[in-house]
Amino acid sequence: MNKPKVAFFDFACCEGCQLQVTNIGEMLLDLLGVIDVVEFREVMSEKWDGEYDIAIIEGSITTRHAIKMIEKIRKRSKILIAYGSCATIGGINGMKNNFKLDDIRKEVYGKDYKYFDTIKTRAVHQVVKVDYFVHGCPVYIPEFLKVIKAVLAGLPYQVPDYSVCVECKLNENVCMYDHGITCLGPITRAGCNSWCINNNNICYGCRGMVTNPNENGAKDIIAKYNIPMDLIINKMNMYNKCRELDEDKDEQKKD
Amino acid sequence: MSKRKININVEYLTRVEGHGNIVVNVREGKLEKCELQIVEAPRFFEGMICGRSIFEAQHITSRICGICSCGHTIASIQAAEEAIGFIPTKQTIQLRQFLLYMENLDSHILHIYFLVAPDLLGVKSFVPLIDSHNKIVRLALRMKKACNDVCDILVGRHIHPISAIVGGFTKLPREKDLDAMLNIFYDIRPDMDATVELAAGLKFPEFERDTEYVALVSDDAEYPMLVGDIGSSDGKRLDKNEYKKVANEFVVPHSSAKHAKWNRESYAVGALARFNLNFQKLHSKAREVASALNMKPKVINPYLNTVAQLIECVHFLEDGIRILEDFKKEGINYDEEIIIGLNEQNRIKVQSGTGIGAVEVPRGTLFHDYQVDEKGIIVKANCIIPTNQNVNNIEHDMEKLVPEILNKSDQDVTLALEMLVRAYDPCISCSAHFLNVKYVNR
Numbered sequence: 001m002n003k004p005k006v007a008f009f010d011f012a013c014c015e016g017c018q019l020q021v022t023n024i025g026e027m028l029l030d031l032l033g034v035i036d037v038v039e040f041r042e043v044m045s046e047k048w049d050g051e052y053d054i055a056i057i058e059g060s061i062t063t064r065h066a067i068k069m070i071e072k073i074r075k076r077s078k079i080l081i082a083y084g085s086c087a088t089i090g091g092i093n094g095m096k097n098n099f100k101l102d103d104i105r106k107e108v109y110g111k112d113y114k115y116f117d118t119i120k121t122r123a124v125h126q127v128v129k130v131d132y133f134v135h136g137c138p139v140y141i142p143e144f145l146k147v148i149k150a151v152l153a154g155l156p157y158q159v160p161d162y163s164v165c166v167e168c169k170l171n172e173n174v175c176m177y178d179h180g181i182t183c184l185g186p187i188t189r190a191g192c193n194s195w196c197i198n199n200n201n202i203c204y205g206c207r208g209m210v211t212n213p214n215e216n217g218a219k220d221i222i223a224k225y226n227i228p229m230d231l232i233i234n235k236m237n238m239y240n241k242c243r244e245l246d247e248d249k250d251e252q253k254k255d
Numbered sequence: 256m257s258k259r260k261i262n263i264n265v266e267y268l269t270r271v272e273g274h275g276n277i278v279v280n281v282r283e284g285k286l287e288k289c290e291l292q293i294v295e296a297p298r299f300f301e302g303m304i305c306g307r308s309i310f311e312a313q314h315i316t317s318r319i320c321g322i323c324s325c326g327h328t329i330a331s332i333q334a335a336e337e338a339i340g341f342i343p344t345k346q347t348i349q350l351r352q353f354l355l356y357m358e359n360l361d362s363h364i365l366h367i368y369f370l371v372a373p374d375l376l377g378v379k380s381f382v383p384l385i386d387s388h389n390k391i392v393r394l395a396l397r398m399k400k401a402c403n404d405v406c407d408i409l410v411g412r413h414i415h416p417i418s419a420i421v422g423g424f425t426k427l428p429r430e431k432d433l434d435a436m437l438n439i440f441y442d443i444r445p446d447m448d449a450t451v452e453l454a455a456g457l458k459f460p461e462f463e464r465d466t467e468y469v470a471l472v473s474d475d476a477e478y479p480m481l482v483g484d485i486g487s488s489d490g491k492r493l494d495k496n497e498y499k500k501v502a503n504e505f506v507v508p509h510s511s512a513k514h515a516k517w518n519r520e521s522y523a524v525g526a527l528a529r530f531n532l533n534f535q536k537l538h539s540k541a542r543e544v545a546s547a548l549n550m551k552p553k554v555i556n557p558y559l560n561t562v563a564q565l566i567e568c569v570h571f572l573e574d575g576i577r578i579l580e581d582f583k584k585e586g587i588n589y590d591e592e593i594i595i596g597l598n599e600q601n602r603i604k605v606q607s608g609t610g611i612g613a614v615e616v617p618r619g620t621l622f623h624d625y626q627v628d629e630k631g632i633i634v635k636a637n638c639i640i641p642t643n644q645n646v647n648n649i650e651h652d653m654e655k656l657v658p659e660i661l662n663k664s665d666q667d668v669t670l671a672l673e674m675l676v677r678a679y680d681p682c683i684s685c686s687a688h689f690l691n692v693k694y695v696n697r
Contacts, residue, residue: 012298016321016414022365023413025400026393029385037382043369044380062298092318095303103302118299137318138414181596199411199418200425202596204314231599234307238315 004053004152007039008083009073011059011066012093012121017084017139018043018058024141031145034152052077054151060086060093060242061122074128079151082124083144085137089208090242092137093121097241126245132157137206137239140192160190161210164203168194176202182227184235187213206239259284259661263669275681277672279657289653291646291676301636309335309605309631310421310597316623316638317415320682322365324415325358325406326616327623327638329481334623335421337610339631341603346588347423352481353578354409354419355614356571359480361402361413362617363526363564363571366680367450368395371561374674375457391453394446401443405436422593422603428582437579440572447572451544454565459558460671464655466555466648467519468528469501471615478529478536478570480615486532488553489518495613498622502639521648524619524641525679526563527554541570557652558678564617598631605631618642618680642681649679 008018022028022043038048055077061067074080085091097120124130134147150157160166164185168175171194176183184205185197196203222232261281280288304315313331317324329351336343343351368391369381378384384392403413409428411417418425428436471479472486485493485501493500502515516522531552534542545551545566550559595602605627612623619641626635652675660668 014318014321014324016318016324019321019365020414022369022396022399023403025403026396028396029393032382032385040380044382045373046379046382092303092315093298095315096299099302138321138412176594176596179594179596180600181594182599183596195411196417200592200594201411201417201420227599231597235597238311 003034003036005038005048005050006035006054006056007048007052007073007077008037008041008056009039009058009069010041011057011070011087011124012062013059013084013086013091015058017086017134017136020138020141020144024145031148035148050076054079054081056081056083057087057124058083060090061124061127062093062096062118064119067119067127070124070128079131080124080128081132081134081147081151082130083134084139085135085206085208085239087124088130088133088135089240090121090123090126090245091206091239094241095238096121097244098237120245121242122245123242126242133159135159135189135207136192140195142193143191161212162190163210163213164188164190164192164194164197164207166190167192168197168203171198173197177221177225180225182225182232182235186218186221187236204238205236209236209240209243261657261661261665261668263665263672265669265673275676277653277669277676279653279668279672281657281661284661286654286657289650289657291649291653291681293646301638304633304636307633308597309339309625309627309633310595312623312625312633312636313420314415319638319640321414322362322682323358323616323618323621325354325410325413325419326614326621328416328419329355329358330612330614330616330621330623330638332419332421333481333612333614334610334625335612335627337612338608338625338627339421339603339605339610340608341422343423344591346591348481349578349582350409350424350427351419353575354406354416355480355616356575356578357402357406357409357413359615359617360568360571360575361399361406362680363568364395364398364402366617367454367561367565367568368392368399370677370680371674372457374670374677375459394449398443398446398450401439401446405439408432408436420593420595421598422595423591425592425594427587427589427592429587430583433579433583433587437576437583440576440579444572447569450565451547451569454562455548459556459562460674461556462558462652462656462659462675463555464557464652466651467517467522468531468553469517469522469524469620469644470529470532471495471613471620472532476536478533478538478574483613485613485620487518487522488528488531491518495622496611498611498613498624498639502622502644515644515647521651522644523557523648523679524644525560526567526617527557527560528619529615530554530563530566537566538570538573540573541566544569557648557675560678560680564680605629616641618682619644640682642679645679645681649676649681 082088134144147157167190183202185203187209188205189207189210263279265277276292278290312335313328316331317328319327373380406413410419468488471483473479473483501517534552607629609626622639624637
């Protein structure tokens with residue numbers, strides 16, 4: 001079998017998830033032994049004009065130009081992977097959708113704001129079909145390797161749909177709520193091995209919300225600790241603002 | 256020769272962080288246009304964090320850039336703490352300095368081996384080197400992973416660090432963690448020696464342009480990374496609070512990007528600037544390496560920024576070992592560990608004010624500037640990124656370089672220009688938060 005042709009692309013993002021790939025050390029050479037990376041602008045000058053077996057997409061879609069580009073990439077790709085929170089759920093780029101677009105353009109770029117084309121931030125699946133998701137800001141390398149193995153074997157990859165708390169409990173962390181601090185672990189998808197809480201920080205919800213969060217449980221906790229609602233909503237909107245576009249398909253078409 | 260015509264249009268320059276184009280037009284042997292265009296999609300960070308808690312600033316702004324997220328983290332924390340009137344402990348400052356070392360070491364290794372070396376070895380990326388120079392690729396990956404592993408231990412991960420926050424660290428390294436980090440460092444010493452040896456054999460393009468070099472300067476013996484005034488090779492010195500006088504931005508008709516200049520037509524920040532200004536404060540081993548590589552300040556060949564990075568790597572490794580050994584001797588005070596979330600319990604006192612963070616990150620001096628209200632909500636934010644300060648200098652280099660190499664083929668001119676831009680290790684994702692971006696029609 002020929003090695004599958006793999007390409008990396010980046011849209012609005014920090015390129016940190018691509019960089020995670022170079023952080024796996026000499027194991028990277030094993031990975032490169034089974035795939036053929038044909039495009040990866042951040043570290044390679046090579047270009048490829050054929051079909052991609054696997055396209056790995058980092059970043060959110062935030063300009064009209066980007067919509068055209070991602071549509072082109074989709075057409076040329078057999079399998080498309082949304083890679084990292086910006087791509088899978090819109091991530092922190094979604095915070096822009098909290099503002100009126102013209103207001104935020106003026107805030108950052110002053111009177112020259114009109115030069116800066118921008119549209120509502122969208123996750124990749126809100127523009128084109130996505131076959132696999134690797135969540136996280138940044139992606140959790142063990143999970144990325146699992147997804148790649150699944151792709152190569154032609155198997156589906158099931159993103160865990162239970163909360164971060166499950167992993168957090170197994171790691172025997174003291175619950176952040178017991179420290180008197182709110183944490184988004186209870187409503188956030190697991191799969192990161194409760195990375196942030198292991199390091200005594202809170203969960204910020206970077207992997208997106210579980211599909212069926214325990215609303216009553218959350219309400220109990222919020223009542224028990226007397227937490228203001230706006231604080232929680234503000235926190236959820238740091239990474240998860242773009243979920244609104246999933247709920248309202250018509251919004252996806254609008255600027 | 257006078258009929259020489261060049262039209263160079265490099266769309267999406269590769270092996271740099273972010274999206275940039277190089278456009279050069281020469282007609283009748285005369286340079287008509289010479290631009291480094293920034294075409295990164297703007298992400299509006301300064302706008303997005305307004306209205307949010309100052310305790311979220313680090314988490315969000317570290318996402319400006321994956322390569323220098325620890326640098327943004329530290330600049331952000333410094334600005335935030337100054338804004339709310341919080342003074343960090345000595346232990347915290349030492350650990351932050353060490354984290355900054357790791358950030359710079361990691362980024363420099365990536366730049367030297369993966370972004371620059373392929374040009375010097377005549378290939379398009381590190382991928383062909385896996386077969387032709389397998390040992391070197393393995394060495395590079397090993398060093399990269401070493402930096403990454405140390406950051407994992409210290410702050411949870413290198414990309415978007417977890418435990419470095421406003422107020423200090425949520426988790427402090429235990430005795431076994433200090434040993435683990437030290438062992439990683441002792442183990443990569445031979446790899447560092449090998450890297451220096453390799454560099455001695457590399458040939459960099461010859462080109463010189465005298466410019467103003469700008470970096471943090473200080474009066475103590477420390478190579479300034481975390482604390483200092485803004486200094487210039489032209490002898491000027493300003494408090495960090497006056498950063499706007501240094502990075503004063505202006506618009507030029509030939510280019511769409513806002514440019515920065517201080518005492519001359521342009522200035523440069525980064526490893527070479529730091530080397531030129533603070534050479535005497537480098538670790539003795541780093542200075543030895545410098546003299547072995549014939550580097551003596553003031554170096555005015557921008558391609559040698561990569562060599563200055565290598566010299567800094569030796570400094571960060573050796574002085575980093577010193578910091579860890581000091582911690583091992585003196586012990587760490589674990590009472591300083593803080594778990595605060597977004598400070599809902601008011602464990603850290605907050606007052607209204609403004610604060611400016613100025614730290615040396617891989618590509619030069621990074622400024623974060625926040626204004627907060629009495630509840631610690633961000634009212635105004637501004638980030639000045641090293642690459643933005645360098646763009647103007649890069650264009651001035653290109654303007655001098657192109658006429659000097661007109662006798663070369665288009666392909667060689669393009670390569671020389673690409674290598675020049677890459678030498679500055681530009682971080683375009685970072686810079687696109689405030690640069691004036693012109694959308695090139697494609």
